[in-house]
Amino acid sequence: VSFYLVPIEGSGTLADPRRPKYVRALGVAWLMADFGDSAIVWANATPTQDATIGANADATVVPALDSSIAVSATQTALDGLNIPSQWLSAGMTYRQVLRVVVGMAQLVQYVTGVLGQSLTVAGHLGDTFNSLPLGVRNALTSAAAAFGVDTSGLTGSSTLRQILFNFGQQCAAGLIPIRLGDL
Amino acid sequence: VSILATDDFAGTGALSANWTAMTGASFAPERVSGVCGGGHGSARYGAYYSGISWPNDQYAKVTLKSPVETASDNGGGPQVRTAVGADTSYFLQSNTSESRIYKGVTGSFTQLGSDGTAGAVNDVVYIEAVGTSITGKKNGSTIIGPVTDSAIASGKAAVFLTPVNVAAVIDDFEGGDFSGGAAVQPSLMLLGVGS
Numbered sequence: 001v002s003f004y005l006v007p008i009e010g011s012g013t014l015a016d017p018r019r020p021k022y023v024r025a026l027g028v029a030w031l032m033a034d035f036g037d038s039a040i041v042w043a044n045a046t047p048t049q050d051a052t053i054g055a056n057a058d059a060t061v062v063p064a065l066d067s068s069i070a071v072s073a074t075q076t077a078l079d080g081l082n083i084p085s086q087w088l089s090a091g092m093t094y095r096q097v098l099r100v101v102v103g104m105a106q107l108v109q110y111v112t113g114v115l116g117q118s119l120t121v122a123g124h125l126g127d128t129f130n131s132l133p134l135g136v137r138n139a140l141t142s143a144a145a146a147f148g149v150d151t152s153g154l155t156g157s158s159t160l161r162q163i164l165f166n167f168g169q170q171c172a173a174g175l176i177p178i179r180l181g182d183l
Numbered sequence: 184v185s186i187l188a189t190d191d192f193a194g195t196g197a198l199s200a201n202w203t204a205m206t207g208a209s210f211a212p213e214r215v216s217g218v219c220g221g222g223h224g225s226a227r228y229g230a231y232y233s234g235i236s237w238p239n240d241q242y243a244k245v246t247l248k249s250p251v252e253t254a255s256d257n258g259g260g261p262q263v264r265t266a267v268g269a270d271t272s273y274f275l276q277s278n279t280s281e282s283r284i285y286k287g288v289t290g291s292f293t294q295l296g297s298d299g300t301a302g303a304v305n306d307v308v309y310i311e312a313v314g315t316s317i318t319g320k321k322n323g324s325t326i327i328g329p330v331t332d333s334a335i336a337s338g339k340a341a342v343f344l345t346p347v348n349v350a351a352v353i354d355d356f357e358g359g360d361f362s363g364g365a366a367v368q369p370s371l372m373l374l375g376v377g378s
Contacts, residue, residue, distance in 0.1 A: 012291035014227070014345065015256070019294045030297040031330040106315065106333040113334035116269060116289040146336065176315050179329040 001182060002050050003062035003098060004041040005077055008034055022053050031180055035105035036121045038081035040098060042181030065095040065183070082122040084161040087169075095183065102178050103171025104164040107143055114139040121160070129163060130156040143167070147175055184242075185363030188232045188340065190356045192219040201234030205262075205341055207270025207290055212344055218248045219259075220352040221344055229343035231265040238360045239264075243340035244309035244320075245353040247302045252278040254347035258302065261356070263312045264338035271335055274343060275310040275319040275327070277302030278351075284310065284319045284327045288334055299326030313361060 009021040020032050020039040030043040045053070054061040060077040063070075069092050078085035083101055111119045115135055129137060140163060144151050149170055154163060171178060190199065192214045204211035208229035213222040221228045243261035252258035258278035265272040270290040276283050281298035299319060302308060309320040312335070319327035340358030344351060 008293075010294075012293070014285075014292055017285060017292040017294045024294075024297070028297065031328065032295060033331060034293055102331065106331065109332060109334040110336075113271070113288055113336070116271070118291075176331065176333065179316050179331045 002043050002045040002053075003065070003094075003181070003183070004039075004043060004053055005060040005062065005081055005083075006039050006041060006053070006056075007058050007081070008037045008039050022056055022059055026052070033102045033105040033109075033180055035081070035083055035101070035108055036118060038083065040102050040105060040180065042183060044181075062094050062098065065098070066093050068092065069094055069097055082125065084125055084164050086161060087165050096172065098183055099172035099178055100165070100168040102168075102180055102183065103176065104168030106171055106176055107140075107164055107167040110143045110146070111136060111139040114142060125159065125161040125164075127160050128157045129154070129160070132160065149175065184359055184361055186357055186359045187237070187241075188235055188356070188358045190219075190232070191217070192354055192356070193217050198230055199234075201232055202230040203233040203267075205229040205231050205265055205270070205272075205343070206268055207287070208343065212342060215352060218352040218354040219245070219342060219344070219356070221346055221349060224349050225347055227343070227345050229262070229265075229341060231262070231267070231339040231341035232356070232358055233339065237337075237339045237358070238362065239337045240311075240313045240361050241340055241358060242309060242311035242360070243342070243356070243358045244307055245342055245357075246355040247277060247304060247306045247308060248352045248354045249304045250348060250350050250352070251302050251304055251306075252344075252346050252348050252351040253280070254278060255280040256283070257345045257347045259342070259344035259346065259351060259353045260308050261310050261358075262341035262343050263310050264335045265341040266335070266338050272338060272341065273310060273312055273317050273332070273335060274341075275308055276343075276345070277306065277308045277321070279303065282308065282319065282321060282326055284317065284330075286317075286332060286334055295330050295332060296327040
């Protein structure tokens with residue numbers, strides 16, 4: 001059983017749906033949480049199949065879930081997919097990190113659903129809440145209300161990166177049941 | 184679990200007034216001699232059950248009837264949290280090659296999990312959305328998921344068809360929720376047995 005971080009491929013039409021790059025070709029069971037144009041994927045894959053995925057420059061095979069993270073390499077992997085990584089620290093496990101990342105993905109998904117279009121994260125992680133378009137601010141506020149998020153640590157000058165982490169951290173702690181294989 | 188709506192699609196012609204064509208579909212499906220099918224060739228058909236108000240946590244299921252769609256990545260099935268006025272929903276699409284769960288957000292479709300087992304005549308295909316948990320089942324067994332997704336929080340149960348084989352049909356729609364509590368048990372006492 002494996003977890004991957006990979007880009008999303010596909011144009012989003014019914015004939016060419018968005019899906020995790022490389023994974024469908026493995027022919028194994030998989031589930032994914034999309035994070036904008038990136039995906040966190042659980043796959044019932046073998047080590048050989050992991051090596052196949054890992055041979056791609058834009059894909060990351062997550063090491064054993066309960067081992068401690070390699071901070072620098074993990075930051076590089078997340079940064080490469082426009083996923084906030086400022087919160088990583090030594091001693092965390094990959095499971096802890098992935099649960100927060102999948103939690104952050106839920107906020108991106110929710111905002112995308114409310115807006116009816118993708119929330120563009122790339123290049124905007126440093127944007128403050130007050131500088132975001134009104135529709136995005138309203139969607140973020142709506143998400144906080146819908147899920148009962150504790151926003152006491154956030155202000156108008158909080159960055160999108162901080163907002164995502166705040167949400168992801170609370171999801172990982174149980175705010176939203178995270179169902180992605182055995183994560 | 185409570186059943187909130189059913190339709191056996193008896194008869195021939197337009198669906199009953201409980202159904203409304205969904206945004207993004209070319210046509211609403213039609214009743215075709217007691218089952219639910221297209222009527223305009225290879226196209227995208229879909230309708231949501233508008234006869235009731237749907238809770239956010241809901242399920243929908245249909246039975247695949249003969250002929251089942253044979254073309255991969257086409258076919259028909261149940262749909263949940265279908266938006267009014269936008270091509271937005273979660274749906275389970277089955278054919279004789281595979282079954283897949285997609286989410287659609289304003290016409291952009293994302294496959295949420297790997298292929299489930301192929302559909303066959305009389306298979307009951309089912310999708311549920313409970314909170315942020317999405318699950319697909321066939322004949323009562325989970326085939327895809329559960330997977331967490333937060334894109335669509337509410338909407339209506341629906342049916343859809345994307346047939347390449349224009350004769351492909353589904354039947355026996357059922358939609359419901361999860362608020363019914365324990366199932367009603369037959370009471371022998373009412374029959375005077377054991378009293």
